[in-house]
Structures are given as structure tokens and as C-alpha cells.
Amino acid sequence: MAFGRPYITEVIDPGDALGEVLFGLIMALTFTVGSRLIFTQEGFDVRELIVGTIGCNVAWGIIDAVLFVLGTVFYKSRRGRVLRQIKSAGSEQEAISALRKEFPLDSEPLVSVAADEDALYKAMLDLARRGSPAKLRLSRDDLLAAFIVFLLVSATSLPAFIPFFMIGNADLALRASNFLLIGLLFLTGCAWAHFSDARPLNAGITMTCLGLGLVGIAIALGG
Template identity: 65%
Template sequence: MKPTGIFSIFENLDPGDALGEVLFGLIMALTWTIGSRLVLREEGLVVRDLVVATIGCNLAWGIIDAVLFTLGTTFFRSRRLRLFRQVKTARDEGAALAVLAKEFPIEGTPLSAKPADAEALYRSLLALTTRAEPVGVPLTRDDLSAAIAIFILVSATALPAVVPFFLIDDANRALRASNFLLIALLFVTGYAWARFSGGRPFYAGITMTCLGLFLVAIAVALGG
């Protein structure tokens, strides 16, 4: 079923990118909540400050990630435009094919192709480029929708981190519940990632959880 309403903006975001943004948001939130344990031991935990800091951090990084996505999309299209112009102005067919082979390498991809098949691919691209005229493609409404989706995903991951503090009176218990919930979501994110990519869900969930906690430990150790 095709998404409708506000959920339609997520249709323009690749599932892998969406899960990556969720992972990033979870790591940011965990950095605050796990790092706050150090503050709790030394100065005492101020729940309001932690909640505001966690939400504010994820909101800020949601905006930053959305802007970076927009810039990245613009850069990618400008690079493709430059590439096709290089192909059209190449001194000969061999030079044009070399440009395409460098930009679209077969080596290093999960595809075992024969040299003749790779050359056929590049010649097809060359024929298409030769007959077409390179044109600039501005940002579209779908691009802006994807940027908004990124902002929502990164920002929303702060909610599981702060909800326990509104439901549990004891700050220590609420903090433990918050950390447990975020760690569980790391596993869910890895599990979902494998379902989309064809990997092993349980193994990916465990790997994502360990990787996320490792990155959080680095961030906390470096004062981030």
C-alpha cells in the first residue's frame, strides 16, 4: 500500500538511508543518556536538563543532516552533469569510454561481469550520452520531502530516550529504562536493515547493537 498523508514523505527516502538516520539519532540520544551517568555520580542528575539537552541535540542534528542531504543531492547531480559533458567533449571514443568506466566501475561491486559485458554496458551509456543533451536538474519536491523525512527520523529518536522520565518518578530507574529502550531499538534497527538488504536479521541486530554501543563509548570518552 502506498503511503499517504505525512507518511508519503518517507517514500522518497531509501530504506537503507532511513535506517541509517535512525541509527545516527539513536547513537546521539544514547551518548547523552549514557554520558549522563557520569554526571549523575559526580553532580547529580537534573532530569529537566537531560531531557532538554537530548531533544535539542537530536533536533539540531536533524536539521544538519537534512541540510547535508540537500547539499549532497545537489553535488551528486552537478557531478553527473559534469561527467556527461566530459563524455560528449571527449577527444575520441576510447577516452569517453574511459571516463564512463572510471565513474561506473564494475570492480568492487557484488556483480561478476565478463569484460565484454562491461564494455557493452559502457558503450550503451556512451550511445545514450551521445544522443542526449546534458541538462541541469534542480532540487525537486521529492528531494525536499526526503530532507524533511531525515529531520523527522533523527529528531524522533529522542522520544524513546525521554519518555521514561515522564513515566517513572525515580531518575535512576528512568535513566536505566531509557538506556535499555534505546539499546533495544539499536537491535531492531539492525534487524530491519538485514530484512531490507537480504542479510541475517538476528546477526545484524546483534552487530548493530554492539557497533552502536562502541560508537557511543567513543563519543562519551572524547567528551561528545
């Protein structure tokens, strides 16, 4: 906690947050790079570019926030269903099988022995049997996380327009805008590495190449 307020990563998973930033940057780059490609053909309207890019990112920010809320409701509902399934299981083995299916350890980055896994699932089973399914409701943190999703997607379009307020030549400003967004792709990759086991340089280069590749696909398909 900082100054009594939660960090973003305490409310939303860092991978989800960085994924939203990546999505917002790709959306913005699709507009700015696409504008660069048609610059000499149809002329260039800075105001139209700014309004279009911000409008698109805000719209998708709202959509992503709503989808995040729906995903949260689904997740909580599913966990409640699993808990009821465990409580109604006909045998301990059936209940543990349900736990293994919902919380598999084989996909985790650890190596464990069978005896330890059995002990863990039995402890989880004891805890589940003593508890009861909570009433399905969205918490304050859930709504805050959805709002953060909206902000991350929407706000990533804003840095693209800084060069247009600092450089008088629209063509040069557009070039600078594209380079700025590409730099932010690299920084997003470095931030990704901070929360994972990757090397910042490798993650930054990978994220940049991935982002540009997706931008190219979006433009090629008319997105």
C-alpha cells in the same frame, strides 16, 4: 506507493535512512548514558536531560538535512559534468573510459564477462550522446528526503523519554531509557538486514555493539 504517498525508501536510500536513525540513537544514548555516569556526582535534572537531548538531536537533524541537500547538489552537478565530458570526448574509447570511471562494475556484487561490460557501456554511451545535461535543480523528492533526514535524527531522541513519564523514580527511568535505546539499536540492525543480505540476529547484535562502542568513544572524548 501507499495511499498515493511514497514510502520513505522510495525517496531516500534505506541505508542512508537507517544510518540517520543510528546516528540519532547514538546522540541520544550519549546524553542518557553520560547522565547515568554523573548521576551520583552532580545530581540529576530530568528536564535538563530532556531539553538537552532533544535540542542536540534537532540541531544535528538540521545539520544533516543541510548536508544532505549539499550532497545531492554535488551529485547532480558531478553527473552533469560527466555527461558533458562524454559529449566532448575525442574518441569513443575516451568516452567509455569516463563512463567506466563514473560507473565501475568491479565494485558491484556481480561477476560479468568483458563482452557484456563493453556492450553495457556502449549502450550507456549511446544514451548519453542522445541526451543533454538537465538543468541543475532540487526536486520535490530531494527536499522531502532532506526533511526525512531531519525527522529521523530528531525523532529518535523521543523514545528515550517515555520511561520518565511512566516511572516515578528518575534513576530507574533512566535505566529503562538506556535499555530502550539499546533495544532500538538492535531493531535498527534487524531493519538493516531486511534491506541487505545479512541475518537479522547477526545484524542486530552487530549494530548494538557498534552503537554502544561509538557512544563509549563519544563520552570518553567529552562528546
